[in-house]
Amino acid sequence: MRTNRVFAATALVAALGLTVAACGGGSDSKGSGDISASPGSLKGQTITYWASNQGTSLANDKQVLTPELKKFTQQTGIKVNLEVVGWADLLNRILAATTSGQGPDVLNIGNTWSASLQATGALMPWDANAFATVGGKGRFSAAALASAGAAGKDPAALPLYSMAYGLYYNKKEFADAGIAQPPTTWAELVADGKKLTKDGHYGLAVEGANGAENIHHAFVLAKQHGADWFDASGKPTFTGAGNVAAVKQYVDFIASDKIAAKGDAEYVQNQTITDFATGKAAMMMWQSAATSIKSHGMSQDQYGVVPVPTQTAGATGDAGVTSMVAGINVAVFNSTKHKAAAVQLAKFLTSTPEQKILNGTYGTIPPVTEAQSDPAFQTPDLKALAGVLSKSAAPMPQVANEAQFENLVGPAIKSLFADAAAGKAVTDDTVKAALQKAQSQMPTS
Template sequence: MRRTRAAAAIAIVTSLTTLATGCGGGDGGTGGASPKTLTYWASNQAPSVEADKKILTAELKKFEKQTGIKVKLEVVPWSDLLTRILAATTSGQGPDVLNIGNTWSASLQATGALLPWDDAAFDKIGGRDRFSEAAVASAGVEGEDPAAVPLYSLSYALYYNKRMFEDAGVEKPPATWDELVATGKKLSKGGKWALGAEGSNLSNNIHQIFALGQQHGSDFFDASGKPDFTSDANVAAVKQYVDFMAKDKIIAPGNAEYAQNQSLQDFARGKTAMVLWQAAASTFAAHGMKPDDWGVAPVPVPSGAPGGGRQVNSMVAGINMAVFKNSKNLDGATKFVKFMTSDEEQKILNDTYGSIPPVKAAQQDPAFAAPDRAVLRDTLAKSAAPLPQVPEESQFETAVGTAVKELFADAAAGRPVTTESVRARLSKAQQQMPK
């Protein structure tokens, strides 16, 4: 039954996106790879696709020198990545190796297109115990062999503009949501705003309300894996997030239309004082900010400090590395995953991207002890939880993420955002889920 529902979920997600006509296979893809060639779809981690190409090409040359295997690299923007992957799972014409957002792991696992990472497969790359348990837990359905291997680990943090805080007489970043609203009202003046959001970024909407939902004591799926979007706790979590714009007036109405990275641009330009984001240092630098211009703190919680029980303050974010099961170069693909998850490459790549290595030995490098990295690392270790590892997760992101987008649009237009209107949007989203 779960598999049938999973297949339906993938079909619905595919129908909601604009499928690419070409799936990126070609002579180096699964349809005709030679033992000395691999194709690799990398996700866009750097401030630009071109920056990713430069970063990764240098590392891929090392792999080619070590193994004689040439890797044909394509960096795929996040706006296209899930569509491309779903098309490839349907056509069978995909790359040999690819990056996936870890929240998609269970959905893509349900297609049967990805290589399962059982103990024997993990042994070929040094063993499962090299990776943090939180990272592996976000690589597939609990109780099944993971569909991918953790590559970059991320969590959310609260980034704040030190100068804007100083000018407003704010001495320290808020630790609780009440403090954030109070601080936000001091900062939201003179055409500047306290908090950035991306109302049209469906995934970011999900990430924020998931953590708030955890703090309210809820999950968006029940113990059997069925959607449970309209519980009082979930409604309260969504309303709390949208109310930062609708009631508290600390998010600019224009943020209702913002998409990927637009909130970071406002932050870097001094238009917004705070932003909730994953590993943003490299993006800030690309926009001309210096490390001393900004600070970082844990995402607020209802009271006290993050950690334990309802004090979850982030989803377990990150990027996993998967192999298409029908690759004609499984041996080379496994060698490539081993290279990318080696201690040395983990240090290099995660340091470059501002993420945290999911490989435990690499986390001990001094580069990951810097104050901003320490916040991300401690959050992952103590107060982060994985998004629901259910096959319908990608449809959940689309349906509920859209509901939040529509509620932000209501707030921006001055229409009331009430408990009843939030519940109605979430009910509509639940009706869109596969039965």
């Protein structure tokens, strides 16, 4: 999912135990809970759609989505009230809607929230009958579906936009430093980063105050260290040696390696992309950043994208994981009064033509496999990221308390980055203490 969101998952602890109230964008008498209703019978209904911020601004998203939703209305007669919601507010808005009855019919969610929101009962399950209305489950990539809800349950949402992390590197800065190839291991990345760090420029940019970034990298590095953040029963295991090693390795980019600027500890609003695109940093680890990089004036031929490094060259299995399965899902509120109309909108947004248009505009990868062959998705960077999704990406923990994990561990890592920037020692003990504090605040059931 996009990484400029601020975590607002605390309310989820209470929401998990509540019954979802009725939601929906209106109360006209034509509403139907029968998702198989023909589009013609739904003409004249009005539904509300909460879209997440995918473009350069909320206004940009409205410019992108409005003509597409008008197209949907022309095809079906169903009107759509669009609201683009920023990441800082989206989760809290969703949680409030599950209890107040004042919510949308259709909404975007970060795919890492899927299992947590699924546990509230707020989202319509996509069973075999529901999937049949959108052309079948087989249209979607397996990796994207794996981040649509808990294992063994019907998905809580449909994949809409897919993303993956890659290592972006500045070709000219690498050449000027005499570095022939981008790094494939972390030892190589640190060595290259030190060569590239001079005269106010740094080898790597990180987003140290961005909770999402922190969680995503801690997840990947923990996998590489042979660790998970939850055991098989869903119990948190934050203080395990592999998790401690993962967090310390990430914070050390500022603390001991000194290849990222101390000021990066305060980055929270995509300043990493700005630093990379303007030449202040030679590398960054980011998800599907082409559109944002271009907005800063950097052309695609000036940078390359390769998989994020691993601990050892050629690592496979969990040791070879280089990204979480990133992306945005589209969901239908389970208690909407306009379920059939809502499903029609989900069908439209995940149709092959719309997948090409929307993912092409946002620089993301279509989770609908038929759309991936379009030339728009054959650029070197997107091909590299698509390879990551298919070969070395793993879904974030699909457990009910995943959102609380993000809300607690992300800020814990932010505090460690702040310590590093202030010159305080970051040791295994201090990392473990921060993770222990986070774990102590996790729900017990």
